[in-house]
Amino acid sequence: MSAIRLSPFFSGVRCFACETPHDPRTLLTVCRQCGMPLRVDYDLASIRWKRSDVVGRVPTLWRYREVLPLIEGDETTLAEGYTPLLAVEPNVWVKDEARNPTGSFKARGMALAVSMAKHLGARALSAPSAGNAAGALAAYGARAGLPVTVAMPIDTPKPFFDECELYGATIHRVKGTIADAGKFLREHGPKDTFDASTLREPYRIEGKKTMAYELVEQFEGEVPDVILYPTGGGTGLIGMWKAFNEMAALGWIDQDRRPRFVSVQAAGCAPVVKAFDEGNEKTEPWPNAQTKAYGLRVPSPLGGFLCVRALRETGGTAIAIDEANIASATAELAAKSGIDVCPEGGAAWAALRQLRDRKFIGPSDRVVIFNTGTGLKYR
Amino acid sequence: MSAIRLSPFFSGVRCFACETPHDPRTLLTVCRQCGMPLRVDYDLASIRWKRSDVVGRVPTLWRYREVLPLIEGDETTLAEGYTPLLAVEPNVWVKDEARNPTGSFKARGMALAVSMAKHLGARALSAPSAGNAAGALAAYGARAGLPVTVAMPIDTPKPFFDECELYGATIHRVKGTIADAGKFLREHGPKDTFDASTLREPYRIEGKKTMAYELVEQFEGEVPDVILYPTGGGTGLIGMWKAFNEMAALGWIDQDRRPRFVSVQAAGCAPVVKAFDEGNEKTEPWPNAQTKAYGLRVPSPLGGFLCVRALRETGGTAIAIDEANIASATAELAAKSGIDVCPEGGAAWAALRQLRDRKFIGPSDRVVIFNTGTGLKYR
Structure with a gap:
């Protein structure tokens, strides 16, 4: 070895x-x-x-x-990351993650997870997914030449399944949420595959953390005041929190300077919001999780305790948005900006309005909203 | 003024x-x-x-x-262009234009057309489209704050219409092809809009030509031997031909070095192939144009004579691919590469196989295939 x-x-x-x-x-x-x-x-x-x-x-x-853990030449890549930061109104920018391979931020994590798994000898890959992670795993598996098995909730929109099929993945449609899909794979999935589930392997965070490095580069060394992050599994939030700590150690940013992280969740599945509001250290499984912002339908995130910790350490907060506001904010931001906003990104846009009303965000705060993927797969 | x-x-x-x-x-x-x-x-x-x-x-x-014609700050932008060049087999790369805003190469042209139109005082925009151009115009219009009217063939897949709706465009569904959609707009469309149709305004070419600058940068100053370009309206082909001539004048490339351009069309709509094969200077309208590579369903391209000229001047050729081969090549390239290939990109992949059989492309030729957009909108 x-x-x-x-x-x-x-x-x-x-x-x-x-x-x-x-x-x-x-x-x-x-x-x-x-x-x-x-x-x-x-x-x-x-x-x-x-x-x-x-x-x-x-x-x-x-x-x-x-x-990043790999030496040049050892990566499996589709040229992921370094997505644009687009101004949408004074002091507000959208980090448009739809511009990644497979149209979502999941490409970042899967690029690292698949690169490392292949490098370390994995022969096959699997993961449950709320939607976008499956497509990303299927694409990177295809690029790596490794077979992929995915499981998604049966009511995930068709384009998410079609994408996995395109890349030749084996697909399971499971009743329930991503938690049930994960349980299905553990009980009935292939036994000889490497499990690339969110936070069940260490490298997806390493891919996701690069979003924070990019922000600091795109703000020319400055740190935004607030980051509104649609939080399902929370890997991106945890990754960026880690990255800001790394950048402080590297001297890229001031020792004490951090953005206030905000977890944006759907009212129909808000375990991080509940834990944060109730002062708990850990999240509890959310019963009957429901939202059309499918990426937010993660009832029991393994890294929930890390999300809560990141919010508290940075002076951030957590907020739940109802379905009607998610839908109207998605449409509003797209029509205003020319960006193909996904419901998760729409939720973050709605959160901006509400957090301004609550005075959590002031007029001079520089705010970054994450559009985590393209809206194309949700229509 | x-x-x-x-x-x-x-x-x-x-x-x-x-x-x-x-x-x-x-x-x-x-x-x-x-x-x-x-x-x-x-x-x-x-x-x-x-x-x-x-x-x-x-x-x-x-x-x-x-x-480019504009001074910094005068552009309407969604951070278009500089798309990845991905190796898919020895000496073959895919230029993945799906990574543009609105998921296609049309973003490049519309970024320039809308920027200039707004800069020069246009109050509203319109264009007929085979699909992707409408979505791009709608998005850039939204970004510029200008109302947009588009017309598309009624049998264009639904995601193309949904995208225009998202950005608030006025949409007309027209029986026939893009030629009929253009006729409809001229006869029944709003009278006070600027017509951003392919080659009916001068700046879409300027946006598209940047694909060639990127290739030369990505090949570190080298010029690929062959470019396989899915050709509908042909703006990208004409733009790149212009750009290579500009780069020769600028001293970026050797005076006499050009890639051989190949127009890839669908067997159900191949006016450039027909004109090239028959030694004509101009294309003739293609009757009953039909293909599911919707971007290639352009029966009477205004710039057909320029496409034919570019193919002849560079020692290139033109090739028509039938529907079955378009479908199988699209699936094959996606499963092999992890790229979300659109049918037009699949046609170019099929063309590579056929041109190797014909010995037009040799084993040492460095070949670039354009995947002009994401496959997501076609599924």
Whole structure:
């Protein structure tokens, strides 16, 4: 196993909850001690890497190579990341993740997860999904030459299934939510595949965290005041929280400067909002989860405790949006901006209005809204 | 009108056919003398601009500012262009235009057309479309704050209509092809709108030509041997042909080095193939045009004579692909590459196979295939 090459700055993998170290030269899932998600660490002090060093590099997430686990040439890529930041009104920008391969932010995580899984010897891949993750896994599996099995709720819109079929994935339609799809795969799925579920492997976070590096680059070294993030599994939120901490250690941003993170959820599935509002450390499974913002239909996120921690540490908050407001805000933002907004992005736009009313967001705050994917697959 | 700012390198607009000059400070359509498309010229000798000068600029088509008509700040943009070039097999790359706003290469042309129309005082916009151009015009119109009217063949797939609706466009469903849709708009459309039809205004070519600048940048100054281009209206082909000539004048590429351009059409609508094969200078209207590669269903392209000229001047060719081969090649390329291939891109992939069999393309030729848009809207 010693022949496996990894980034020289990669300093190990430890548990987010109990800090138990794990061998990064093996296929990792969750912590073998406590079952919680694993964290990827770098020797940030030795990197000596400035923001200006990335100028002129490829416009993909691989421009942040120094804080990614793989050496150049070992990645499975469809040129993901470095998505545009589009001004939509004074002090408000949309980070348009629809511009990734397979039209969503899931491409970032899957690019890293599939790259590492292939590099470490996986022969097949699987994951449950609320929609976009399945398409991304199917596409990266196709690119890597690895067979893919996915499971999605049966009422997920047809374009999500069609996309997986296009890339040759084996597809299971499961009654219930992503939680049921995951249970189905564990009980009835193929046994010889690597499980690329959200936070059940350590590298999807590493892909997602690059969204924060991009923001700091796109704001020319500044940090936005508020980030409105549609939160399902929460990998992107956790990843960006990790990335801002890394950037502080690297000297890219001030030690104490962080954006206030806001988890935006659907009223029909808001476990992070509930835990945050009630002062709990952990989320509880949300019963009868329902929303047409399918990416937010994650009733029991494994990383819920990390989302809550990120919101509290950054002075952020959490907010639930009802279905009618999600729909009207999606339409409003699209017609105003020319961006193909997905319902999750629409929820974040609705959250901006409500958080301004509550004075959580002031007129001089610089706000970033994440449009996590293209609306095309929801129509 | 003299207050209108344009690029200092912009040297005028002349007719592609008869060279009659036109005033670029007015809203231009086709040549007032002969009705043919207009060409935008730059004072290339005075630019003194190297390929290395664009390193580090924004990863959009605006990085080629020196050969675009507008000064920074005057553009209507959704961060279009600079799409990835993805290797799919030895010596073969896919230029994935699906990664543009609205998921197609039409964004490039519409970004320039809408930017110039707004800059020059247009109050409303319209265009007929085979599908993707309508969505792009609707999105850029929304971004510019200008009302948009589009007309499409009634049997265009629903996602193309839904997209226009999302951006608030007025939509007409017309029996027939894009030719009938254009006729409908001229006879029954709003009278006070600027017509952004393919080659009926001079700037869509300027947006599309940036594909060639990107190729030369992505190949680090080299020119590919063959470009397989799905050809409907042909703006991209004509634009790239113009761009390679500009790059030769700028000293970016050798004076005599050009890729061989190949027009890929559908067997059910192949006017450029027919004109090329029969040695004609101009295309003739194709009767009963039919193909599910909707972007290729352009029976009477205004710029057909320019496409034929570009193919002949570069030692290229033209090829028609039947529907069964379009469908199977689309599926094959997607499953092999992880790219969401549209039928037009699939046609280009089929063309590669056939042109290798014919020995038009040899094993050492470096080939670029254009995937002109996402397959999502066709499913």
